[in-house]
Amino acid sequence: xxxxxxxxxxxxxxxxxxxxxxxxxxxxxxxxxxxxxxxxxxxxxxxxxxxxxxxxxxxxxxxxxxxxxxxxxxxxxxxxxxxxxxxxxxxxxxxxxxxxxxxxxxxxxxxxxxxxxxxxxxxxxxxxxxxxxxxxxxxxxxxxxxxxxxxxxxxxxxxxxxxxxxxxxxxxxxxxxxxxxxxxxxxxxxxxxxxxxxxxxxxxxxxxxxxxxxxxxxxxxxxxxxxxxxxxxxxxxxxxxxxxxxxxxxxxxxxxxxxxxxxxxxxxxxxxxxxxxxxxxxxxxxxxxxxxxxxxxxxxxxxxxxxxxxxxxxxxxxxxxxxxxxxxxxxxxxxxxxxxxxxxxxxxxxxxxxxxxxxxxxxxxxxxxxxxxxxxxxxxxxxxxxxxxxxxxxxxxxxxxxxxxxxxxxxxxxxxxxxxxxxxxxxxxxxxxxxxxxxxxxxxxxxxxxxxxxxxxxxxxxxxxxxxxxxxxxxxxxxxxxxxxxxxxxxxxxxxxxxxxx
Amino acid sequence: xxxxxxxxxxxxxxxxxxxxxxxxxxxxxxxxxxxxxxxxxxxxxxxxxxxxxxxxxxxxxxxxxxxxxxxxxxxxxxxxxxxxxxxxxxxxxxxxxxxxxxxxxxxxxxxxxxxxxxxxxxxxxxxxxxxxxxxxxxxxxxxxxxxxxxxxxxxxxxxxxxxxxxxxxxxxxxxxxxxxxxxxxxxxxxxxxxxxxxxxxxxxxxxxxxxxxxxxxxxxxxxxxxxxxxxxxxxxxxxxxxxxxxxxxxxxxxxxxxxxxxxxxxxxxxxxxxxxxxxxxxxxxxxxxxxxxxxxxxxxxxxxxxxxxxxxxxxxxxx
Numbered sequence: 001x002x003x004x005x006x007x008x009x010x011x012x013x014x015x016x017x018x019x020x021x022x023x024x025x026x027x028x029x030x031x032x033x034x035x036x037x038x039x040x041x042x043x044x045x046x047x048x049x050x051x052x053x054x055x056x057x058x059x060x061x062x063x064x065x066x067x068x069x070x071x072x073x074x075x076x077x078x079x080x081x082x083x084x085x086x087x088x089x090x091x092x093x094x095x096x097x098x099x100x101x102x103x104x105x106x107x108x109x110x111x112x113x114x115x116x117x118x119x120x121x122x123x124x125x126x127x128x129x130x131x132x133x134x135x136x137x138x139x140x141x142x143x144x145x146x147x148x149x150x151x152x153x154x155x156x157x158x159x160x161x162x163x164x165x166x167x168x169x170x171x172x173x174x175x176x177x178x179x180x181x182x183x184x185x186x187x188x189x190x191x192x193x194x195x196x197x198x199x200x201x202x203x204x205x206x207x208x209x210x211x212x213x214x215x216x217x218x219x220x221x222x223x224x225x226x227x228x229x230x231x232x233x234x235x236x237x238x239x240x241x242x243x244x245x246x247x248x249x250x251x252x253x254x255x256x257x258x259x260x261x262x263x264x265x266x267x268x269x270x271x272x273x274x275x276x277x278x279x280x281x282x283x284x285x286x287x288x289x290x291x292x293x294x295x296x297x298x299x300x301x302x303x304x305x306x307x308x309x310x311x312x313x314x315x316x317x318x319x320x321x322x323x324x325x326x327x328x329x330x331x332x333x334x335x336x337x338x339x340x341x342x343x344x345x346x347x348x349x350x351x352x353x354x355x356x357x358x359x360x361x362x363x364x365x366x367x368x369x370x371x372x373x374x375x376x377x378x379x380x381x382x383x384x385x386x387x388x389x390x391x392x393x394x395x396x397x398x399x400x401x402x403x404x405x406x407x408x409x410x411x412x413x414x415x416x417x418x419x420x421x422x423x424x425x426x427x428x429x430x431x432x433x434x435x436x437x438x439x440x441x442x443x444x445x446x447x448x449x450x451x452x453x454x455x456x457x458x459x460x461x462x463x464x465x466x467x468x469x470x471x472x473x474x475x476x477x478x479x480x481x482x483x484x485x486x487x488x489x490x491x492x493x494x495x496x497x498x499x500x501x502x
Numbered sequence: 503x504x505x506x507x508x509x510x511x512x513x514x515x516x517x518x519x520x521x522x523x524x525x526x527x528x529x530x531x532x533x534x535x536x537x538x539x540x541x542x543x544x545x546x547x548x549x550x551x552x553x554x555x556x557x558x559x560x561x562x563x564x565x566x567x568x569x570x571x572x573x574x575x576x577x578x579x580x581x582x583x584x585x586x587x588x589x590x591x592x593x594x595x596x597x598x599x600x601x602x603x604x605x606x607x608x609x610x611x612x613x614x615x616x617x618x619x620x621x622x623x624x625x626x627x628x629x630x631x632x633x634x635x636x637x638x639x640x641x642x643x644x645x646x647x648x649x650x651x652x653x654x655x656x657x658x659x660x661x662x663x664x665x666x667x668x669x670x671x672x673x674x675x676x677x678x679x680x681x682x683x684x685x686x687x688x689x690x691x692x693x694x695x696x697x698x699x700x701x702x703x704x705x706x707x708x709x710x711x712x713x714x715x716x717x718x719x720x721x722x723x724x725x726x727x728x729x730x731x732x733x734x735x736x737x738x739x740x741x742x743x744x745x746x747x748x749x750x751x752x753x754x755x756x757x758x759x760x761x762x763x764x765x766x767x768x769x770x771x772x773x774x775x776x777x778x779x780x781x782x783x784x785x786x787x788x789x790x791x792x793x794x795x796x797x798x799x800x801x802x803x804x805x806x807x808x809x810x811x812x813x814x815x816x817x818x819x820x821x
Contacts, residue, residue, distance in 0.1 A: 021640035030640050037572070038632075038648060039514075040605040040613040042621065047607070048803045051721045055759060056807070059601040062518020062669065080721075152525065160754035162525065163518045163669050167754045170721045174755040268625035271618050273636040274643040278617075278624065287625070381724040388721060409622065416719075417799065422621050 018460070020442050028446050031439035035277035035431070045421040050076045050392060050412050051170050053421070057408065058164040060425070065164045066099035066155065067401035067426065068408070070241065073168035075408040078261070078395025079416065080170045080388035087366040088172035088384045093241045094185060094358040095158045095165065096399070100240060100351035101192045102151040103402045104303075104344050108199065109144045115462050117206050136202065147195045150188045157181055172385035176367035185359040192352035193317070199345050200321055207342075208328070217338040218329060222441065222463060224292045225250035225335050226433055227282055227299035230306030231400045232257075237314035238306050238350065240400040246309045247282065250294055252333045256284070260398035263407050267424065270432075279432045280424055290436050298436070301404030301429035302467055303343035308333035313346065315353035321346045337437050340466040392416035401426035403467070430467045437463040506562040506683065509541035509553070510592075511582055513568030513575035514602055514652060519593040520567070522669035536683050537563075541582075553585060561585045563682050565592040565665075569599050569811060570653040572646050583659040588682065590694075594668035594761050596655040599811025601668070603652045604803065606810055606817035610648045650820060654812040663687065665695040668761035668808060671747055696746030698766040701758055702730075704745045709733060713784035717797040720757060731757050732782070737804060742774040761808045770814045772805030 023029040041060055045053060054072040058065035070092060077084060084092075117135060152162040158177065159165025167174045177185070207213045216222070232246045233239040245263070247256040258266055269278040270287045281287045281297035288296040299305070313319040325342050326332050334343075358364060367383030396409045404426035411420040427434075441463035445456040512520060540561060541553050564586035570576050583589050594600035605613065618624060618631055636643050655661050665678055674695040681687055681694065688694065702709065709730040718735045725731060731738040731752060738757035740749075744765040751758050764771040783794045798804075806813055 019641075019643060030638075032638070032643055034643060034645065037646075038613065038617065039602055040608065040610075040617075043608050043613045043616050044604040047800060049719060049799045051719055052759075052800070052803065055756075056601055056803075059516050059518070059668070062516040062521050065516075065518065076721075149525075156750075158754075160756060161750045162672075163521055166751050166756045169756070174720070264623055267623055269621070269623050271624065271626045271630045271632075273630050273633045274638065274645065276632045276645065280623070283625075385724060387724070415799065420622075422623055424623060 018438055018442075020446060028439075028443040031435070031442045032274060033431075033435040033438050034275045038276040042421045042423055045410075045418050048418050050079050050395075050410055050416045050418055053408075053410065053418065054168050055164070055166050057423070060423075062163055064099075064103060064401055064403070064426070066096055066159075067399060067406050069159075069165055069168055070096055070399045071397045071401070071406045071408040073170065074260075074397030074399065075395045075410050076170040076397070078397060079392045079410055079412055080395070081390040081392075082171045082386050082388040084172040084386055085383055087176075087363045088386075089241075090358050090361055090364055091158065091173050091177060091384065092168055094177075094355060094364065095155055095167070096241055097351045097355035097358065098151040098154040098158075098185070098188065098192075100402060101195075101348060101355065102148045102155075104348040104351065105144060105147055105195070105199075107402070108341065108345055108348065109140075115465070117202075136206070140202075143195060143198070147191060150191060154185055154188050157184065169385075171388050174385075176380065176384050177365050178368045179365055182359060182365050186356065189352060189356035189359045192355055193349070196345065196349035196352045197317070199348060203342065203345060214328075217342075218336050220440075220444075222337040222437065222466070223335045224300070224337060224433055224436055224440070226292045226296070227255060227285070228305035228308035228333060229299050229301040229405050229429065230309035231398065231405060232310050233314065235314070236311040238310040238312075238347070238400075239314070240351070245398060245405060247299060248309045248333065250292065250333070250335070252308070256282070260396045260407065263396060263398070263409070263424070267407075269424070269428075275431075277428060277431050279435075280429050281432065290432055290439070292436065298432045299429070300433045301426065302340050303347050303402070304334060304337075304340040306400060307343045307346060313350050315350050315357070317353055318346050318350035321349060337463060337466045403427045404429040427467070434464060434467050437466070505536065505538045507540045507560060508537045509561045509564040509582060509586065510539065511541065511564065511566050511568075511578060513566065513578065513596070513655075514571035515568030515593070515595045515600075516602075518669040519595070522593070522667075522672055522675055523565070525672040525675075553581060556585050558584050559587050561587065563588045563590065565590050566596050566655055567591075567593045569595040569602055570655065570658050571602070571649055573649075574646060576658055579655060579658045588662045588687070589655075589659070590663045590665055590678070591655040591661045592665045593670055594666060594763070594808050596661075597664045597666050597812070598763050598809040599652055599654045600761075600808050603654070603809070603811030604807065606651055607802070608818065609650045609820055611821075614648075651817050652811050657812070662690050664693045664763075666693060666744055666762040667696070667747060670695055671750075673748075674746060693744065693763075693766075696744050696762055699745050700765045701740035701743045701745045701747070701749060701762070705730070705740055705749045705752055707731070707752060712782040714782055714794070715784055715790070716794050717779070719799060725755055727755055731755075737775075737779065737798065739771070739775060739804065741778050742768060742771050742805070759804070759807050763809055763812075771809050772802065772813060772815070775805035776801055 017034040019032040021029045048056060053076060054069050057068040057072045060068050155165055156162040159167045228248050230246060231239050231243045233243045244257050244259055249255045256266055266283055267280050268283040269280045271278055282299055285297035313322045329339055367380045391414050392412045394411045398407050406426050407424040409422040410418055412418055441460045445459040564582045566582060570579055591597045614631060618626055632645055634645050634647050678695040707730045708728055710733055712733055714735045716735060717737055720736060725734050725736060736757050739760035740758040742764060743758050743760045744762040747762055760771055768774045779798060783791055785791050
């Protein structure tokens, strides 16, 4: 009962089916990860005016609508060949950083964190944020609730709604920021930086000071040597909104760096008959199946892969922690899946620091008359809007969603009506690595005769959770829901064990 | 007295309604003090079979979000109807199909053709399609079949109350929950957690007589923040949409797209929007009228964005 109130997100983002097959000697032979739904957004976006897509594609996912809002509007800018004014881009990015703070906080404290704080073998009833609070103090729960709430307030203030914001449109944003609003954003940014510092300390005390956890993080059961993908700025620093997509190899070297518009030269999607979700891979390496290494096109697009694909973080406190992670875990690249949690809090700090930079940027209130609560004024509108004038045709927008690089690709007729839409969504990037991690973890923890203990189930799930998979997003192509379910079959294909979490 | 038993279930939805429930933030602690949540797949580990084992009517209140797209959604809709005293269609998807209902313009084959073959990034030389049953060397893997048509909850089972919104706002969500706890619900079949009139009644923008020569798309024009968007030629669905959201989209100069569904007395939101737009074109010259009409870009995707599945049109003709 107590778990319900504070540990709700755990399953919110996790829909999937895992089938485990055992061999003659009762050991894991193969594991299949299936995603059993598809929605059809790409199809029914056809016929819609392109400027409506930033407000339609948000409904792909109620957890990360901001990511779709941003990728979509960047694609719509490109369709109209329009470059929004600097203040408009800063406003979009500011809202996006506020979103990153809430999203990474949710994952770290409610989804992933409890595994570490309580330990993977802790009873289910304790392995949630309630357990975390009981262990480390009640004020943490309040801090988590508050930071999420305050960031959602900023999103609503700027974007009109706290879920499914609406303010971005081709050429800019629909509302400027007043000085009063800016002050609120600055206040929340300050809170977010303090919260991130606190989170680093918590991670240090609970995870890093426990050698068993460090061992678990670096264990082979949770490591994959794949390519890494992430958006970087002109200095090769991680960026969530601007820049080029960079791919580094399992050896840590740059393999490719490309603009969003060239994504098709680098990414292709493989189809398997047992899952509705496709498997993106690096086209110039090729699909070699569910294997890692230099010769396999499988790549990851996660907080950890963003750290691996970048040379550094763009803000000081995030950069200090970034250095510490690589020093602790033996240099770049880090391939340990569970280190993704560490990378996520480095990004939490970056989002908070970047939020502060933007909230204190002298340009941020341009377009708004000082001291009033009025939004856009005709005379000032040019600061936040460029009215498109070119004939619309085709555009591709990319941002880093918390769960991976997000691509929106639209083609339109001369009136800006969509004729084709293609989406590659955060979690989808990681479909192959998730499948591989699950297999490796299952082999590591499911022992003979296929009995699944609660602890073993959780260790398998930990591999899954590190990716913070959002299958609501990934299945943008069909609505619906499905449980995460693990089924084990013996050599004669008889079901011998089944655990499910809805 | 025993605490009321509450179930929260998500069918074909994006998760935004679940977040909306969470966003009542610290009040959720009051909620869990007042009720027993007996089933919430997104939040807890209760299994379907536990719900099946419940007595009929054992659940006092079920908030059902999401549309009905798969056999599983449909099964759960029937099951929860049977087990619940009060069944609430919570949020736009359950209420009227919402944006995923726009897939009813197409069929599953068209969707799959594009996703697995037509898409510019797919590489599928062997023309593979996901199969409901597929044999691998270790055994047989199954996937649920897709339906062609998305249905709203009331198209599948009897619904007691409807909470509109994509998603419902957190204040309204709390109002609905409090009303249930206090036993202050209105007549069965009512829309709750929203107003009854059009959104315009709540909108602070100044309205005059509506007379437009043409319509503008939101990115084509800088609007006056004090004046009705429709008066300025921007198609705003507020006039055919139920009040209750707090006028969120117009507060940032964006037009309403109708997520709260039609107000009392309006049977079909899209048809009503077309009627409204027709009535405000300021001309008697057929050529001029035709030109004005040509500036309405996507009537289906505007007036039926949230309600296609539940509308008179419901879906396109299946091949």
